[in-house]
Every structure is written in C-alpha cells, then in structure tokens.
Amino acid sequence: MRTIPHYALYGDQAKNSWASIFNFEWIPQRSGPYLWEIQPHVHEAFIQILYLTTGCAEVLLDDAKWKIEAPCLIVVPAHTVHGFRFSTDVDGAVITASQQFLESLAGVAMPALLQIIRKPLVIGVDQSTRHVDALMPLLLAVEREWQVHEDGQVAAGMSLIIAILVQASRISHQQQPASASGNSRKAAQIEKFRTLVEIHFRELISVDAYADKLGLSAGQLSRVCREVLGMSALDMINGRLIHEAERGLIHTSMPVKQLAGLLGFHDPAYFGRFFRKHTGTTPKQFRAKALADLALT
Numbered sequence: 526m527r528t529i530p531h532y533a534l535y536g537d538q539a540k541n542s543w544a545s546i547f548n549f550e551w552i553p554q555r556s557g558p559y560l561w562e563i564q565p566h567v568h569e570a571f572i573q574i575l576y577l578t579t580g581c582a583e584v585l586l587d588d589a590k591w592k593i594e595a596p597c598l599i600v601v602p603a604h605t606v607h608g609f610r611f612s613t614d615v616d617g618a619v620i621t622a623s624q625q626f627l628e629s630l631a632g633v634a635m636p637a638l639l640q641i642i643r644k645p646l647v648i649g650v651d652q653s654t655r656h657v658d659a660l661m662p663l664l665l666a667v668e669r670e671w672q673v674h675e676d677g678q679v680a681a682g683m684s685l686i687i688a689i690l691v692q693a694s695r696i697s698h699q700q701q702p703a704s705a706s707g708n709s710r711k712a713a714q715i716e717k718f719r720t721l722v723e724i725h726f727r728e729l730i731s732v733d734a735y736a737d738k739l740g741l742s743a744g745q746l747s748r749v750c751r752e753v754l755g756m757s758a759l760d761m762i763n764g765r766l767i768h769e770a771e772r773g774l775i776h777t778s779m780p781v782k783q784l785a786g787l788l789g790f791h792d793p794a795y796f797g798r799f800f801r802k803h804t805g806t807t808p809k810q811f812r813a814k815a816l817a818d819l820a821l822t
Contacts (some may be wrong), residue, residue, distance in 0.1 A: 546679050547622040547686060549664075549671040552577070555619065556611050565608035567754065568601075570768060572624045572642060574689060575599040576660055584608075586645040588712035588753050596650040596657070598693050604719065604761070605645050606754055617722050622686050625772055638687070641694050643723075645717065648697050656695040663689045684771045714739065716754050718746065718761070726765045729789040732758045767803045770796075771786030775811040781808045 556563055565585055577595040584591040584599060585608040593599075595617065601607045603624040624642065631638035651655055663685055670682040673732065719734055735758065736746040747758045754761065766788060773784045785796035800808050 527654070531651070538670060546626055547620065547667070547671065548620075548683050549668045550619050552611065552615055552617045552619055556609065556615065561611040561613055561615065563607075563609040563611075565606050565607055567623070568603055569764065570603050570624055571621050572603055573599075573601040573607075574622075574686070574693070575617060576619075576664060577615060577617040578661075579617070580612040582612065582615060583610040584647060586647070586712070587715055588710075589645075591647050593647060593649065596652060598648040598650055598660075598696065599644070600641060600644075600646040600690075600693065602643050604754070604764075607645075618668070619690060620664070620686060620689070622683065625768070626683055626759045627686065627690070634687060635691065636778060638690050638694060641690050641697070643719075645712075646693075646697065648693065650696060654696055656692050659692050660689065663692065711749050711753050714741070714746075714749050718750070718758070722762055722765050726762060726769070727787070727789045729766075732762070735762070744759055763799075763803060767800065770800055770808065771804075771811065771815075774808055775815050780810075784808070 529814055561623060575598070577593070577597045577599070579595050581592070581594045582597075584593055585606070586599075586601065587606050595615070627642055631642055647793060650660075664821055667685045667689070670678055670685060700792065720807070721738055725735070729742075732746060733743045736743045739746060741749075743758070750756060750758045750761055756764070759764040770784065770788060772778065773787070774781075777784070779787075781797070785793045790796035790799070797807055800806075804811060806814070
C-alpha cells in the first residue's frame with residue numbers, strides 16, 4: 526500500500542483549508558528546489574491551476590498520465606493525486622486556491638464552471654485561440670493581489686481566478702483536451718465516487734451503499750481508493766464531512782447543533798465525538814481557535 530502525502534503547498538505541511546484562500550507562484554520557484562520533479566501528493570482543500578508558457582512536462586492526475594508541451598493549462602481539483610516531472614526550461618504560473626470558495630462563487634456567477642473546477646483537466650493551448658491573450662494579464666493581476674495585503678484582497682483575487690477559469694472553459698470548448706495515456710478506468714471510478722460523495726455525504730450512507738451505486742463491492746471500492754488516493758473509501762467520505770463541518774464552523778455563525786443537523790447528524794453529541802475523533806478538538810474549540818487565528822491574519 527502506498528501512502529500519498531497531503532500538503533497545502535508541495536513540501537509544506539498540510540494546513541487547514543480556512544487558513545489561506547489563495548496563493549500565487551511561478552513554477553520554477555516551487556519545482557526548482559526539488560530538481561524539477563514534484564512527487565505524487567494531494568491537496569485536501571485546494572485546487573491548483575497551472576499555465577505552462579515554456580518547456581514540457583510529464584503529468585500524473587490520479588490514475589492518468591500525460592506528456593505535455595507548453596503552452597498548456599492544467600486544472601488540479603482538491604483530492605486529486607498529482608505529480609509533475611518538468612523540463613529544466615519550464616516556465617509559467619501556478620495558482621493555489623480554496624476549492625470551496627471558488628465553487629461558492631461559481632455556483633452564483635456561472636454554475637457551468639463547476640465542471641471545470643471539479644474535474645482534472647489538461648488543455649493544450651493553441652496560441653491562435655482568441656481567449657489565450659487574456660490569460661497572462663489575469664495571472665499577473667492575481668500575482669499583484671496576492672502581494673498587496675490590502676482590504677478586498679480575497680474578493681479581488683478570487684474574482685480574478687474565476688475570470689481565469691472562465692477563459693479555461695472557453696478554451697476547452699474550442700479545443701480538444703490533451704489525450705491521457707495509460708489505464709484511466711480506476712480514475713473514472715474515483716471521479717464517479719467523488720461525484721456521489723458530493724451528492725450524498727450529508728446522508729451519512731455507508732461505504733457499501735456507495736459501492737452498490739458504482740456496481741462494486743465495498744472491498745473493491747476501498748482498494749481502488751487506496752491505490753489511487755492513498756486512503757480508504759471511508760476516509761474519503763469522512764474527510765468530506767469534516768471539511769464541510771470546518772467550513773460551517775468558520776464561515777457561518779450557526780450553532781453547532783444546527784450545523785450537525787445540516788450534516789446529517791441527528792445527535793449533536795455524536796457529531797461532537799465524530800469531529801473530535803478526526804480533528805483532535807471539539808467543534809466549539811475548533812471554531813474559537815480558527816476565528817482567533819484568522820483575526821491575526
């Protein structure tokens with residue numbers, strides 16, 4: 526059994542999803558110190574958008590592999606196992622942003638973007654495509670917002686990232702995505718499982734119920750999850766619940782009892798035990814500490 530590291534940014538210890546909303550880097554900044562090779566890893570709550578302007582790379586997204594050449598766009602949703610082997614002449618930008626925040630914005634502004642945000646995507650970019658000219662100015666604007674630390678930074682930065690995703694959507698509709706090599710059957714099963722979890726996680730249904738919907742046994746589903754994601758099917762379901770619970774505790778003022786009910790827990794005490802088992806703290810303690818930490822940023 527392989528273990529997939531979980532990071533906020535590659536090489537950094539994973540942080541809570543609420544602690545940082547977006548980040549901007551140039552690809553050589555992050556990959557150069559690792560000799561241009563980023564080993565397979567997972568971001569629990571962050572999506573990454575990469576735009577290669579020069580060079581080439583081998584890309585792993587879950588169980589699929591690509592060999593790509595610049596210019597190229599890559600979208601890596603949260604919970605996607607991904608790794609890169611870049612050429613030494615690679616250049617381009619990488620944005621890391623809160624998946625849930627972007628999904629909330631997209632749900633209001635352009636629900637069709639959710640298809641781009643939730644599915645791993647590699648798009649070979651034709652420079653003659655009229656939407657390409659908008660990409661680099663938008664990326665540079667995100668970089669400026671990331672550096673300013675002024676009022677409205679998050680609103681401006683995340684709005685610009687939505688604009689980048691709009692361009693990615695337009696480009697993807699004009700061009701065929703790059704072809705994946707290797708066996709993608711397991712990746713397709715994981716994607717279907719993720720979709721089902723997103724729909725049903727508040728119902729607290731069992732691994733067996735998810736497996737039945739996929740036409741698999743519970744054992745088969747967990748084996749695929751461990752092979753592709755480095756975690757069991759139950760860990761993935763519970764992780765989605767905990768992520769939503771943390772989001773509710775930070776971004777709403779609703780009582781813990783009410784939040785527990787919205788997440789499918791009819792017994793608030795059981796929700797408290799579940800949350801503490803997976804986070805090491807109670808919901809109220811988590812909320813108090815997280816809000817205090819945010820007040821200092």
